[in-house]
Amino acid sequence: MKLATGVGPTAAVLSVSLLCLLLLVLVAVLMVSQSRAARRRSAEEAVRAHELAEGHAAQLRAELDRREERLSEELRHLHAQEAGLALRSAELDKRQSEVRALEAQSQGALERAAGLTVDQARAELVQTVEAEARREAVLAVREIERRAKAEGDQRAREIIAASIQRLAGEQTAETVVTAFRLPSEDLKGRIIGREGRNIRAFEAVTGVNLVVDDTPGLVQLSCFDPVRRETARLTLEALVADGRIHPVRIEEFHQRSRTEVERLCLRAGEDALVVTGIDDMHPELVRTLGTLRYRTSYGQNVLGHLVESAHIAGMMAAELGVDAGVVKRAALLHDIGKAMSHEIAGSHAAIGAEFARRHGESAEVVHAIEAHHGEIDPRTVEAVLTQAADACSGGRPGVRRESLEAYVRRLERLEEIAAAHDGVAKVFAMRAGREVRVMVQPEVVDDLGAQLIAREVAKQVADELTFPGQIRITVVRESRVTEFAR
Template sequence: MRIAVSVGSAASLSAAVLLVVLATAWLLARRSRVARRRAAAAAERARRQAEQQADRLRAELDRREERLAGELDRLRTREDELAERSAALARAAAEAGELLRRRAAELERTAGLSAAEARAELVREAESEARREAAVTVREIERAAREEGEQRARGILAGAIQRLAAEQTAETAVSVFRLPNEEMKGRVIGREGRNIRTFEAVTGVNLIIDDTPSVVQLSCFDPVRRETARLTLEQLVEDGRIHPLRIEHVHERSRAEVERRCVRAGEDALLAVRVGAMDPELVRTLGTLRYRASYGQNVLGHLVESAHLAGMMAAELGVDPEPVRRAALLHDIGKALTHEVEGSHAAIGADLARRFGESADVVHAIAAHHGEVEPRTVEAVLTQAADACSGARPGARKESLEAYVRRLERLEEIARAHDGVATVYAMQAGREVRVMVRPEVVDDLGAQVIAREVAKQVAEELTYPGQIRVTVVRESRATEVAR
């Protein structure tokens, strides 16, 4: 009985499972049918929408085609109208050309000239009239420009000169040195004149001692050499120890001091004219002009004055004044080297400025300030004008002093050109040339030959009052150190 019940329960359970499976399959099939119907409905809707869109596009294309057809018809009609007008214009042009030919023929018959001849005559008359009018206009413009330019130039120059109050000092070839007492003269001369001879040989400056109480004179055409000698003598007198070795030692210190003063003078000049930085060697060379004179005018003072004048004129003309002041400040720098380098001071100065990195406009202004090179820039023209204004001041130029200095420089050049010459000094206001030769190169006989040749060349080349004595000194020194 228990076995039968178990079998019946199993059969019921199987039937229930089968029913569940069948129910699940039916539900899945139903859902699949619903999904297919929905997909078909969506596809149908999409198809209908695509057909509607296509219908709309076809309708729009039809409308555009109709509009284009209408435009094409209108364009064809317009083309026909333009063709008719063009033909009418061509006919009118032909008629006008025929009328012009007839008129020209009639005019030629009446005037007795062909059209080409009449045209040429008309052109000649027009050209002649135009030339006359142009010439009158050009002369009027030139006259007005000249008057206005001259008036403005006078105003600029007058204003620049009036605004600058620079003092003029006449340089001489003699410096006066005051001694503390009359006894110092004897110490300066030394035993048997050895101190004064050594002083003159070392410094190259003539020391003049006369009857004037407590005063000696230093005579030399080279201002740098004369200033060095003055400082040497000043230190020797202050120290009181005056002998040949001391003179040489003090002279070396004085030369170094003059070098420092030259550098300071160059720096002061840069500050005075307000220009930018400059190569130190160029500043030192500029400072040496503090001790040089041109026609009696201090060269460094002349350069500073020219720079101020050029800067003022540049400001009046609306030009950048800094490069103009720079060019005017350096335009005579070549005078510091004329005794060492051959050539004009303008060419020497331009080469020096170029070598130390100055701009092309500054170099050109230096080279052109005396007209040796044609001025091409406003800096060059203003440098020329400032140089002329500064040199034209009353008392600024003295030809006699310049000729005297040139003669003394030439004296030294003649003697220095001989082989074996170590140092040359023009002394006694140019009445004596003292030549120091190297003893290892020139013997006693050679010294006599040099003296005779120098005297002969001086007599042939130079013009001078009185006579000039040529002294050749050949000195041998032996030096040992005791330890």
């Protein structure tokens, strides 16, 4: 019993060990079988993939074979077309050579028939085409000019008419007083003084020549400076009213007259600013502007001309939508250089522009003053409007005077310029030189030639002559046919 009892636990341990070993074996067998199954599946998948790849490759090879066959077919077709084109090219070359031969034959025949070589015919053709092109160009230019002139004239007439109609300017020009009427003839002796003492003192103080002649009750003041002459007139008026005429009183009244003239000039400049609606101007400009009330240009009062030009320029600027303030300012100051003395060299336009620049005027105003007589090209709208306003104010009929000699010379020169052109029969200067009628010979000058003569005469007149406003050039070409009935 003890032996059985002692053996029993060992057998149990062995049996457990055997069971564990069997389990291990079974696990190993299962793992081996699973591994084999996985390898078999991988092999099968690889075989299937290989079969698929081979099938795809076979399809690609078949597709490539089909494309190669198509390309070979197209290549054979292209070779056939190339051969056909080569045949056609050869035929065309042959025909071209035949055409050249025919052209040479026909050219020779034409040269023999016309009596001209190819170069001569080409030159004649070029001349014909050039003449036709020139004629068409002249016709086109004339049509363009006609349209532009019609539209421009219409617009200009509207603007200028609207501006001038709104301005009621004086029609008579104010003149500077050069003669002084005395209350009595006895005053002439007192003005002359003992041995001419008073008249010498008067001329030395005022700088004005006092002419006492045989004209009853009248003495004359002679001086080129109108401001100085007006000062002398006021001085003489005060002396005559006072009755005491001697050198001391002459100096005293002359000083008072100078102060009075300066006050009147300043007042005239301020009135001009008020009338034109301009403010904020340098006092020196206002004073110098006022001195122009005593100056005239061809009989037209310069200050009145400036005020009138400012009104016209302002209204034209308003019609065009331009800043009217700048244009009116430029037009009011454009002739301020005429107030400067001879000591300052240069034209009144350049002097006035520099004077305005020194006293704070803008660049637009300075340029308009400088360009209003065309000494430099106008670059702004303000400058062009200033020129137009100056021409409108100075060019209207009756506003200015000119000497008879200068007037006759201008008319003669107008007729000479027009008569110098070929084909001109007669020339007539009409409307006081505002229009020139040119009669041409119809058998010598055609319509285009008449157009060219009108343009050339207008250009030459504008370049050589100085005149206010504009001059119309009219070329008349008249054809007359005469027959006799017998």
